[in-house]
Amino acid sequence: MKGLIGKKIGMTQVFTEEGNLVPVTVVDVNTCLVVGKRTPEKDQYSAVTLGYGEIREKNLTKPELGFFKKNNAALRRHLKEFRVSPEEAAEFTVGEAVKADMFSKGQLVDVTGITKGRGFSGVMRRWNFKGSQTKTHGTHEYQRHPGAIGQRKTPGRVYPGKKMPGHYGVDQVTTQNLSVVDVDVEKGLLLIKGAIPGHNDGIIYVRPSIKVALRAQHKAARGA
Amino acid sequence: MRRSAIEYVEAKNLRQDVAQFRTGDSVRVHWKVKEGDKERVQAFEGIVIRKTKGSNRATFTVRKVSFGIGVERIFPLHSPRYEKIDVLTHGHVRRKRLFYLRALRGKAARVETREEAEMRKTAQARASSHS
Numbered sequence: 423m424k425g426l427i428g429k430k431i432g433m434t435q436v437f438t439e440e441g442n443l444v445p446v447t448v449v450d451v452n453t454c455l456v457v458g459k460r461t462p463e464k465d466q467y468s469a470v471t472l473g474y475g476e477i478r479e480k481n482l483t484k485p486e487l488g489f490f491k492k493n494n495a496a497l498r499r500h501l502k503e504f505r506v507s508p509e510e511a512a513e514f515t516v517g518e519a520v521k522a523d524m525f526s527k528g529q530l531v532d533v534t535g536i537t538k539g540r541g542f543s544g545v546m547r548r549w550n551f552k553g554s555q556t557k558t559h560g561t562h563e564y565q566r567h568p569g570a571i572g573q574r575k576t577p578g579r580v581y582p583g584k585k586m587p588g589h590y591g592v593d594q595v596t597t598q599n600l601s602v603v604d605v606d607v608e609k610g611l612l613l614i615k616g617a618i619p620g621h622n623d624g625i626i627y628v629r630p631s632i633k634v635a636l637r638a639q640h641k642a643a644r645g646a
Numbered sequence: 647m648r649r650s651a652i653e654y655v656e657a658k659n660l661r662q663d664v665a666q667f668r669t670g671d672s673v674r675v676h677w678k679v680k681e682g683d684k685e686r687v688q689a690f691e692g693i694v695i696r697k698t699k700g701s702n703r704a705t706f707t708v709r710k711v712s713f714g715i716g717v718e719r720i721f722p723l724h725s726p727r728y729e730k731i732d733v734l735t736h737g738h739v740r741r742k743r744l745f746y747l748r749a750l751r752g753k754a755a756r757v758e759t760r761e762e763a764e765m766r767k768t769a770q771a772r773a774s775s776h777s
């Protein structure tokens with residue numbers, strides 16, 4: 423599965439060719455390039471390593487620097503392996519830039535990012551509990567509480583996985599089947615319809631939709 | 647960097663032939679309506695009661711009273727969906743958002759045009775100088 427590393431720039435709206443106004447997230451993929459490869463002979467699996475974001479030599483550790491030197495690739499801040507078949511891997515050469523034209527207009531993509539941190543959150547924010555349905559009739563200081571968390575003597579314990587307050591956010595989340603509204607190869611920008619995980623300037627991974635691929639696979643298997 | 651990329655995306659969406667008008671002006675919006683595979687133009691005429699800013703996200707709200715019922719439509723200022731905007735009259739208003747019109751009916755809901763305001767002011771000035 424091929425992909426790109428990018429940076430979430432922010433959201434805006436654009437008009438489509440039909441004149442519809444759609445919300446889009448602007449993703450920057452400017453400095454994305456192939457910095458290394460994994461081969462079945464050496465690593466028992468096949469993948470390409472992409473790098474994103476420029477970095478100065480003094481900010482890398484020596485082992486990191488050694489990796490870039492060995493592969494003769496430009497220095498990059500963020501690295502990510504994308505598993506591809508050996509045939510697909512042959513399309514990439516180390517040191518070559520990966521452009522936004524990997525994706526086309528209208529294509530469905532999956533976007534992975536780290537969500538915004540919300541700290542220690544209550545059940546209403548974290549699990550969408552409804553909270554108290556009344557502010558009066560004797561209810562006192564209980565508007566955002568979770569209520570009961572179990573039964574009585576049986577089972578006499580709280581079930582594992584019970585939704586309770588706690589740390590929320592800073593999770594890796596993948597939003598599936600977002601459509602690509604526009605691709606600007608020259609400026610290195612992708613416009614993706616709708617919201618994607620994470621804060622502005624956050625690092626994200628864009629891949630072709632896995633559900634579309636699976637559906638095609640399924641269809642081919644049934645047709646054969 | 648962040649701003650410039652978004653501004654670049656938005657700038658590509660801007661319409662060059664946007665009509666100049668302000669809140670209080672009467673406008674006629676020639677909106678393109680698609681019916682099946684045919685396209686025709688439908689005019690919506692009324693008073694601009696709100697304009698929102700924001701590059702290609704700018705919108706304006708037009709209010710009219712149709713068969714006794716107030717109708718408001720929000721149009722994106724840079725939408726490719728309208729053919730043109732005719733500015734019929736320029737209104738003389740003191741505020742930027744004319745939501746007070748919603749509570750008014752008939753003659754009270756009119757907006758004074760700039761020419762009318764000019765005439766009224768000169769007449770007032772003349773009357774006060776004579777006394």
